[in-house]
Amino acid sequence: MVRVHCCIRRDTMNSDRRISRRTLVASGSLAGAGAVLLAYPELSLGAQQQERPTQRQTPGQTPGQTPGQRLGQRQAQGQPMTPVEDLTAQHGAVGRLLLVYEETALQLQAGKQVSAKPIQEAAGIIRTTVVALHAPLEEQYVYPRLEQNGRHADVVKALREQHAAARQINTQLLSMVKNGSFENPKQAAQAMHAFRRMLTAHVAREHSEIFPAFQKAMSPDQYRELSQTFQEKERAALGAEGFDGVIRRVASIEANYGFQDLGRFTAEARQAPVAAAGAQARVAAQP
Template sequence: MTGVDPAVERRRLLRLSAATAGGVLLTASAGGRTAAGDVTVAPAEEVPPTEDLMREHGVLKRILLIYEEAERRLRHGKDLPPEALRESADIIRTFIEQYHEKLEENYIFPRLRKAGKLVDTVDVLKTQHDKGRILTRRILDGATAKGLADEHTRKRVVHAMRSFDRMYAPHEAREDTVVFPTFRDIMPAREFAEMGERFEDEEHRRFGAAGFTGIVDRVAGIERELDIYQLSKFTPHV
């Protein structure tokens, strides 16, 4: 197949085969079948790399809400399971900092710098990544029963979560509304598509077959433990 990366085509065919075996997304010219009676299969569309990064920001936002709840409990002397806080910070460390942000630093930021686009913004975002890792370390260090029982450590953890929340809300918003759209504009279509393949491969290499869905399930479990999973809890009484 001229002009197509063999590795990319191989992965596409493997996913198509899996979709066929599972009987998903069946379509046809008439009633799900061709004129000859054969069932046709429409492969699922690839997730563009910028959309992949934006949905990962959804995980980050949900952890920010968990931190907000944890901070509220600690400030008001209410019960907070240390394991819930530690699990949240571990998701930030492994999924956001060691995976999501590394994709940005290795693929997104260099291309923008090379194109002379948003260079100052990229520099600030990279600095914020570095600061965020320091804050995550502080949260992890203090997220123990002994740590949260100690007033000094508890205040340190609360300050770290508050600083993290304040920084990352505008951080992810700027990336979603400015950085990622600009990046997509400067990328050739074929290279952009192949980058999505690389992102997907790396996701499953690090997090197994469940990938992103498995991470979302972990976050939902923490939300249930803290009784903030139901979306209706965030509806104001007006």
């Protein structure tokens, strides 16, 4: 008969049963250990939890917090946003401007008279926020870190090329404006559509693949130090108003299209079957 020496503490109040794993191992009996684990399955779960590798946390992160809660906590404590949060916020501003580009392109394609002023203002924001700040941050700090590790080389190469293309298209859009309107509406609409499509793919790839890999490649100290660097670069590029000033300018442009009402997009989505049928009819009618 195999004997297993173990220490069991019984608590009559809560029926908590605990066994010394050290004593269990010392017994040297696999059969006995198996029998005890069958009787007390919580031991197996506890062992798994203890042996599970600890997930790397962002400096200042509390386990179980959502990203929004972590950001709010750091802001309340006067701590800077992390590099990925900085870049993601900038992407959000660009995404809002891309909706303006898309709406303008649709109006131009429908033959409507469209003022080019909102697009000029949007292109100006992209020039100061993306061309002068966001792209250099990624090209100087994010992409090299992955290139040094030999990871995501093909994706990083494509992302660098898209930065160059974005700078070129943004400049071209500004050159298409004459006396407050687009000199060639069809060409301008095509440029805005291509711009939106490319940057949508660009941002999605960075959020889902590049940013997570970049964060994993950094130690907590490196990541914390880079947060300060990003904040300094942002202040130098955006001035005293900072990113809050950018968002106010974006909101002002959105007001020209009624985009300040976020609920309008919900209403459009609920009418999607009707809208999709109309879009298919428009495509079929095109030469």
